[in-house]
Amino acid sequence: MNNKYKYPNISIRRSILKGKCPRCGIGSLYRKFIILKDCCDNCKLTNSSIDPGDGASFFVILIAGVFIVGGALLLEVFVKPSYYIHAIIWFPLCFFLPLMILRQLKSALIFREYSIKKDFINSEEG
Ligand SMILES: [Zn+2]
16 A cells, blocks of 8 residues: 555644644654654654654744743833842743743654655655
8 A cells, every 4th residue: 555545644733733643643742741752652653763853942942032031121121120020920931931832843843854754754664
């Protein structure tokens, strides 16, 4: 059977937002919050060939840094709150914002890498 018909195109948005497998769209990519599984439970796609490494972390640092530092500067320039207000707003955001976007960015990089290598990966795994 041709792999093109065995693994139909799936929704990019669903795969990225829910952390689903880029090949079948059913199995989860993650064992815990951001730890990649070794392979998909449904289609047995091995994630060793599509691991994005630290790429997602770089983009998370870039995006969160621009948002948090820019927001803190704008707040200081226009509102001039006390330092306690800055601490209450920005310290929790420094912790939660990267956690909120890391999984989606990692899924996006995995999906992108899979879409580039899918013909090779699918022919290799049969
Ligand atoms: Zn799968």
